Amino acid sequence: MAIYEKAVEAFKNIFEKAKSSLPEVSSWNKVYQFIVEDTGEEFYVEISGGELKVEKGKHSNPIATITGKAEVLEKKIKGELDSMAAFMKRQIKITGNVLDTMNLKKLLDAGLKG
Template structure:
């Protein structure tokens, strides 16, 4: 199992359906140094897919270490974005809700 899959599996386990209520979104994660994944959120559930999605709502590009730090709470996502560690394309406001939807 790849390191990145482990991180996404952990995110799925922490998925907060209440926070994602009424949300329909596809988060594409393009990892510079690992496999890419996307998370599809709809109807209070979250499904993980491998590779690139055809039509993501927001695409987040970073390296695996940055993803781990943001999802563990070590690094603030907005700070990482401002420092250039995360590049976002699409609905950037949606990206700010990531740690609410997947609390640690």
């Protein structure tokens, strides 16, 4: 299964679980672009109007872009790799609003604990 399909499944589960412990997600209007270096895949996660979409391709105006190898991104989405550690070890690159990716980390943390 490609990283995109894994991301769709994982993010939908994470989002549903996170909604109760992170109620502010219902007011978010954010798009996070993901670029998978070793496969060339691109997808984005859009959170808007209390809904989450994961779409293939490139979004025209993401708040931040996260780039990394498939294995690293998959571990990040599963909660097996701390986002900050991956960033500091240069396993992932972030461009755009780096600080706002902390909201994505909060979402992942809340959804993976649920």
